Amino acid sequence: xxxxRSLGVEQQVALLFLILFGLLALVSLAVLARSLRAQxxxxxxxxxxxxxxxxxxxxxxxxxxxAWVSGPVGATLLFGIFSFLAxxxxxxxxxxxxxxxxxxxxxxxxxxxxQYLWVGLRSFDLFTVFIPVYVFLAIPALSALAGxxxxxxxxxxxxxxxxxxxxxxxxxxxxxLLLETPxxxxxxxxxxxxxxxxxxxxxxxxxxSSRWLRRRPVARLIDRSFSYRAWAAGAAAAAVVGxxxxxxxxxxxxxxxxxxAVAGASGTLGDxxxxxxxxxxxxxxxxxxxxxxxxxxxLDRVAPLCFAAxxxxxxxRWYASAQP
Amino acid sequence: xxxxxxxxxxxxxxxxxxVTGAQGHWKGCPPEALQRIYFANHQSHLDWVLIWAALPxxxxxxxxxxxxxxxxxxxxxxxxxxxxxFHAVYVNRQRSDDQDPLEPLADALEHGDxxxxxxxxxxxxxxxxxxxxxxxxxxxxxxxxxxxxPVWIDNVQRVMPKGEVVPAPILCTATFGAPLQLxxxxxxxxxxxxxxxxxxxxxxxxx
Numbered sequence: 108x109x110x111x112r113s114l115g116v117e118q119q120v121a122l123l124f125l126i127l128f129g130l131l132a133l134v135s136l137a138v139l140a141r142s143l144r145a146q147x148x149x150x151x152x153x154x155x156x157x158x159x160x161x162x163x164x165x166x167x168x169x170x171x172x173x174a175w176v177s178g179p180v181g182a183t184l185l186f187g188i189f190s191f192l193a194x195x196x197x198x199x200x201x202x203x204x205x206x207x208x209x210x211x212x213x214x215x216x217x218x219x220x221x222q223y224l225w226v227g228l229r230s231f232d233l234f235t236v237f238i239p240v241y242v243f244l245a246i247p248a249l250s251a252l253a254g255x256x257x258x259x260x261x262x263x264x265x266x267x268x269x270x271x272x273x274x275x276x277x278x279x280x281x282x283x284l285l286l287e288t289p290x291x292x293x294x295x296x297x298x299x300x301x302x303x304x305x306x307x308x309x310x311x312x313x314x315x316s317s318r319w320l321r322r323r324p325v326a327r328l329i330d331r332s333f334s335y336r337a338w339a340a341g342a343a344a345a346a347v348v349g350x351x352x353x354x355x356x357x358x359x360x361x362x363x364x365x366x367x368a369v370a371g372a373s374g375t376l377g378d379x380x381x382x383x384x385x386x387x388x389x390x391x392x393x394x395x396x397x398x399x400x401x402x403x404x405x406l407d408r409v410a411p412l413c414f415a416a417x418x419x420x421x422x423x424r425w426y427a428s429a430q431p
Numbered sequence: 432x433x434x435x436x437x438x439x440x441x442x443x444x445x446x447x448x449x450v451t452g453a454q455g456h457w458k459g460c461p462p463e464a465l466q467r468i469y470f471a472n473h474q475s476h477l478d479w480v481l482i483w484a485a486l487p488x489x490x491x492x493x494x495x496x497x498x499x500x501x502x503x504x505x506x507x508x509x510x511x512x513x514x515x516x517f518h519a520v521y522v523n524r525q526r527s528d529d530q531d532p533l534e535p536l537a538d539a540l541e542h543g544d545x546x547x548x549x550x551x552x553x554x555x556x557x558x559x560x561x562x563x564x565x566x567x568x569x570x571x572x573x574x575x576x577x578x579x580x581p582v583w584i585d586n587v588q589r590v591m592p593k594g595e596v597v598p599a600p601i602l603c604t605a606t607f608g609a610p611l612q613l614x615x616x617x618x619x620x621x622x623x624x625x626x627x628x629x630x631x632x633x634x635x636x637x638x
Contacts (some may be wrong), residue, residue, distance in 0.1 A: 191600070195452075199602040205592045211599040 120175060120296045123355065127168055127300070132145060137162060141224040160314060163408045164307050171303055175296045179285050186281040187223040189409060194219065194273040196406045200388040201265045206255030210246050210266055218242045219274050224281050231424075234282060238275040243267055272377075273406075276413035286394065298423060302370055304352065305345045306415045310378060311373030313341030329383045338375055345371025362426055370419040377414025381407060392417040436515045439520075443516065447484035451477070451590055451603040455485030456635065457608025460580060463485050466545055469494070469607070470567055471582035472560040472630055473549035475591055477598070478584050485605040492518070494545040501523050504513065520546065533569055540574050547582075550626070552595075555559075559631060563623040569586055571613040571622070581608040581626065583633035606633040630638065 137163060170189075174182035187197070197213060218238060225234035247263045283302065284295035322334035350368020353360050385407075447453045455462070471478060473601045486494055498519035504510045510628040513519035520539045522532060533535075539546060548570075550563035571579055611629055613622055 195600040195602060198600070199586070203589065205589075208595050208599055210594055212597050215600050217599070340490075 111321055119309035119355075123297070124172055124175070128172075130167055131165060135165070157311075157314065160294040160307070160311050164311075166408065167303050167307065167412075171296075174281065174284060174299070179281075182281045182284050183227040184221050185269055186226075186277060188220065189405070190216070190219055190223070190274045190277050192405050193409050194411075195275065197273050198266075200385065200406075201269065202388075204255065204257065204262060204276075205254040207250065207262055207266065209253055210250045210263070213246060213249055214242075214266055214270050214274075218245075218270055220391070222274050222278050225283070226278055226285060229285050229287060231282065232285070234278070238270055242270060246270075251338060259388035272410070272413045276417050277409055279416035280412060283420055283423070285418070286420075288403075293393040300417045301349070301352055301356055301367070302415060303412070305349050305367045305371050306374035306411045308348045309341035310376050313337045313375050315342040326383075329386055330379060331381075332391060333379050338372065341375045342368045342372035345374075358426060366419065366422045366426070369422065370415045373418045374411035377408070377410045380414070381410035439512065439516050440471070443480060446483040447477075447480050450486075451481060451587070452509055452598045453481055453484035454602070454604045456606045458606055459608060462490060462607075462608040464490060464493070465578055466540070466543060466576070467494075467578045467580050467610075467635070468540075468545065468567070468570060469547045469580045469582050470550050470563075470626065470630065471547065471584050473551045473554050474588040475554060477587050477591055478549065479517075479547060481584055481587055482582060482605050484490060489547055490545070493543070494547060495520050496547050497549075501525075518544075529609055533566055536570060537567070537573060540570070545577075546570075548616055560627060563627050564598050565619060565623065567626060568619045570614070572593050575613065579612065579626070580610055581629040581633060583608070583630055583635075584607065585635055600634065604635070606635070608633045618630070 138158065170185065174185055177185065193214065198214075203211065218222065220238055222234065225237060246266055247259075250259065252265050264423045274278075280299060280302070286295055286298070314337075317332040317334060317337035320334065320336055320340075322336050324331050324334055326333060346364045346368035349371075350360055350364040352367075353363040356363050444453070469482060471482060483491055483494070483496070496513075498513050498517075498521055498589065500521040502509075503513045503519060513521075514623060520535050521536050523530070526532060536548075543544065548567065549569045551561045552564045553561070555561050567579070570577075573625050581598045581605045585606070586601055589599070589601045590603060591598045608629055611626060
């Protein structure tokens with residue numbers, strides 16, 4: 108431990124990445140070996156899901172590494188692009204009308220870049236209220252000016268919801284990287300790592316435990332595998348991993364455990380909500396298959412992060428300000 | 432000059448992919464370097480760009496759009512873009528008595544190029560495509576060796592509705608169907624109706 112502490116922050120982060128990619132490589136090899144040995148085609152659905160989660164983990168780790176290597180500007184840009192792609196997929200799924208065109212332009216080309224600009228400039232007060240307050244007011248105003256009263260509330264709600272999840276939620280991840288408070292200085296990369304690991308753990312454990320527990324699903328029409336017990340198992344696993352990782356965070360053990368549990372639980376709920384949304388939009392194919400719209404499922408992958416990041420971000424800020 | 436042309440081509444296809452995804456779904460035929468006439472539904476000015484961006488790089492060079500001469504040669508930039516980047520085939524919109532309007536298309540086909548045509552002749556905004564014009568039939572009759580590929584372009588009208596300038600980023604697809612042939616002795620109207628049905632059949636199930 109002392110040897111670790113004597114390293115600079117940069118070296119600590121580099122070591123972190125080394126461990127992360129090493130672990131991922133080991134797990135991937137294990138899964139590959141298993142799939143080579145397995146003869147029967149049973150459980151192919153869950154198997155495919157496991158593979159999907161593993162791949163998402165790889166992508167997440169690579170993105171995280173890129174974000175760290177490229178510094179604040181790169182991280183902001185990178186997540187800005189992810190937001191753009193996720194929002195594009197979301198808007199494709201939720202059938203808008205012709206008169207929404209100007210609102211969509213506002214969402215994509217004004218709200219999204221500005222939100223990431225606030226992140227890059229570290230103006231976190233504006234960042235926190237920009238989309239929930241100002242864009243929330245601007246979109247229906249613009250929409251009303253377009254002069255189409257058909258399903259007015261529904262259309263505006265859809266666009267606002269997409270912005271909240273794909274832009275506002277996701278932008279909290281680079282914000283964590285740039286968060287500067289006296290106690291959290293230069294811990295950004297560790298915080299993002301903590302968040303991603305915790306959210307991914309919750310996701311995978313929930314998936315596995317729903318396979319073993321075989322509980323009655325809570326909402327059969329939305330997701331056949333989601334049950335309260337599996338969800339709690341995911342959150343509990345996230346808490347354990349959070350407690351184990353406490354040394355890379357500025358937190359004490361108990362708060363770290365609590366924050367990890369909350370982030371994990373909200374991440375899995377995010378995935379669940381996204382399933383409901385896709386069912387509503389009539390998307391049958393799941394995962395990497397291109398659906399009717401050509402959407403390749405980026406939304407599924409970032410959904411847990413979109414839901415977990417804001418909760419985590421505020422927990423961290425709150426913790427930092429509560430400390431004397 | 433060729434560098435500018437290449438850069439412009441890359442830029443156009445990059446923007447098209449960024450905004451629409453420009454996904455090509457090859458349902459009825461693989462993307463091969465055969466001589467083909469792609470015929471598609473027409474909803475927006477972006478239709479051509481979408482098909483072009485959905486094609487593999489090596490097919491783009493030999494696949495040409497049809498452009499109205501009076502409009503697309505009016506400005507220097509428009510002329511350069513359609514001539515150098517897209518290799519457009521220019522047609523006259525005003526009919527003159529001594530010239531067959533299909534002549535430029537036939538020249539291009541004899542030259543071995545593939546074409547993309549929108550047989551409705553005009554953009555239709557909602558629902559089913561309008562009845563097809565007879566040009567497709569005459570080309571099929573004259574060039575029996577050229578494959579006729581129906582294409583359905585989905586979602587483009589949401590990207591850029593009529594009268595808007597800035598496109599909204601929404602994913603679009605171009606679905607390519609199985610080659611169609613003119614049956615011996617087939618009636619013009621029957622063939623055009625069959626071709627139209629083949630395009631409509633490619634429409635993805637309504638979500």
